[in-house]
Amino acid sequence: MANKTNRPKDETPHAKPDKAFSQQLRVQLTDKEITALARDLADTQNKQDQEHENKKRGLAELNARLKALSAESSRLAIMVTSGYTFKEVECAQYFDWPKKGRKSTFRLDTEECLTEEEMTQADRQLSLPIERPQDQVDPEEETHVIEQDGSVITMDEFTEQLKNEVKY
Numbered sequence: 001m002a003n004k005t006n007r008p009k010d011e012t013p014h015a016k017p018d019k020a021f022s023q024q025l026r027v028q029l030t031d032k033e034i035t036a037l038a039r040d041l042a043d044t045q046n047k048q049d050q051e052h053e054n055k056k057r058g059l060a061e062l063n064a065r066l067k068a069l070s071a072e073s074s075r076l077a078i079m080v081t082s083g084y085t086f087k088e089v090e091c092a093q094y095f096d097w098p099k100k101g102r103k104s105t106f107r108l109d110t111e112e113c114l115t116e117e118e119m120t121q122a123d124r125q126l127s128l129p130i131e132r133p134q135d136q137v138d139p140e141e142e143t144h145v146i147e148q149d150g151s152v153i154t155m156d157e158f159t160e161q162l163k164n165e166v167k168y
Helices: 029-080 122-128 155-165
Strands: 092-095 102-107 111-118 144-146 151-155
Touching: 151 155
Parallel strands: none
Antiparallel strands: 092 102, 102 111, 144 151
C-alpha cells in the first residue's frame, strides 16, 4: 500500500497531524462498562413495561370517556332533531270535570289538558266526598286555586278558565 503522506513509515503517530477530526469507530467495552449498561438496559425495559401498562389503562379510560361523549352526543342530537325531550312535569287530575263521570288531566306548567276520559270504578271511589265534622264546616267557605303566577282564584273561576281553554 502506498504511503499517501510524504512521511517516512518510521515516524511516530505523535507527530503533528495535518488535519484533526473524529469519526465513529468500534471501541471494545470494559467489563465495568458492560455491567453498568446491563443495569441501564434492565431499568429501561422495566420502564418500557410500565409505560405499556399505563398505555393499556389510559386507552381503557380514554375509550370509556369517548363512549360517554358519544352517548351524550347522540342524546343531544335526538333532542335537537326532534325539538323536544321528556321531563318530569307536575300534573293535576280533576274528577267529574268537565262533566260528571269524566276526568281530565292537566299539566301545571302550561295548563294544557292532556286527557279527558271516563272515570274508572277506582276513580269514582276516590271522588266520594269526605264529610268533615259539622263544627268544622263553614258554609261560606269557597275552594281556591293558586295560579302559576302566585295569584289566588276561586275554583269556579278556575273551572271557567279551563272550559275556555279546552277545545272539544
